[in-house]
Amino acid sequence: MATATNRFVDQTIQDPKIIDRPKWAERPIGRIVFGIQSFIAAFQRNVLEMSIKRFARDYKTKGAYKAIAPTLLGGDGALFGKMLLPLFSLYAGHTITSAVREFVFNQDKWQEEREKEGRDIPIKYLAQLGISRSGFLGRADPLFNGFFSMKYQADLSNVLVGATGAYYLKAIQRIAGLGVDNSPNTVSREYQALRGFYDMAVPLLGGRLATMPGVSNFFGYGLGVADMALTSPTTKHWVLRNTIKLTHGVEYRPTRGGRQSGSGSSGGYGSSGGYGN
Numbered sequence: 001m002a003t004a005t006n007r008f009v010d011q012t013i014q015d016p017k018i019i020d021r022p023k024w025a026e027r028p029i030g031r032i033v034f035g036i037q038s039f040i041a042a043f044q045r046n047v048l049e050m051s052i053k054r055f056a057r058d059y060k061t062k063g064a065y066k067a068i069a070p071t072l073l074g075g076d077g078a079l080f081g082k083m084l085l086p087l088f089s090l091y092a093g094h095t096i097t098s099a100v101r102e103f104v105f106n107q108d109k110w111q112e113e114r115e116k117e118g119r120d121i122p123i124k125y126l127a128q129l130g131i132s133r134s135g136f137l138g139r140a141d142p143l144f145n146g147f148f149s150m151k152y153q154a155d156l157s158n159v160l161v162g163a164t165g166a167y168y169l170k171a172i173q174r175i176a177g178l179g180v181d182n183s184p185n186t187v188s189r190e191y192q193a194l195r196g197f198y199d200m201a202v203p204l205l206g207g208r209l210a211t212m213p214g215v216s217n218f219f220g221y222g223l224g225v226a227d228m229a230l231t232s233p234t235t236k237h238w239v240l241r242n243t244i245k246l247t248h249g250v251e252y253r254p255t256r257g258g259r260q261s262g263s264g265s266s267g268g269y270g271s272s273g274g275y276g277n
Helices: 002-013 028-033 035-062 064-068 078-105 107-117 123-134 138-148 157-161 163-179 188-210 217-230 233-248
Strands: none
Touching: 002 035, 035 064, 035 078, 035 138, 064 078, 078 107, 078 123, 078 233, 107 123, 107 233, 123 138, 163 188, 188 217, 188 233
16 A cells, blocks of 8 residues: 555656666756756656556457447547546646636736737647647657747757756856946846846745745745746746836837837837747
């Protein structure tokens, strides 16, 4: 019973095992590089591969018709009931949750995708985001996000550097850029330096608040929501834009190329601007 319970918990929370990572990933530097990839590797083994193995076992022991046909047609429902339906439920849940999350905490990206698709709800974007957030891509998820940046802004080089290292190095680069070729005609460097400081300080502060011990359940949930709000792209870009306006008297809105746009100091990005997640 103890062994079965431990296995159930580990598979539910996707606790990565040694089998899910290269040997050197157990070392301190390796843990940084494989931090996110270890989780998705465990999900691939515990959910994706297990679903395929269950169907293959039923196909072998019960025959093709029993394994494939739904129960209404006399089959065992292995394909639909044990594999496709649970995976579809997982996808639907993640897609709906991601839609709410993007609408509330990532309004800039929401507005950008709305304009790109020409509809009130960016269905194509949310459908692709649901695939990535559901974990269906398995170990290929970092490569997928290296091209499309669905869950996080990334490139293929970050796969080797590691999510944690790449995140902080990018923030340090933004801060250091304040003293390199800083033009007096634009506040682009100031904006990026402020963004680098925000990326390093605010998630650390929010994470410590969200994991504060000894608080009530109600207060703990409130701290969790506050952490989500503080670290959301909507809050971050709103704070940065209005801080620059307050300190420099300029309404600055960066575009993809880093050029200034003449939009307002709050609200969503215009058609020329936008950020990844």
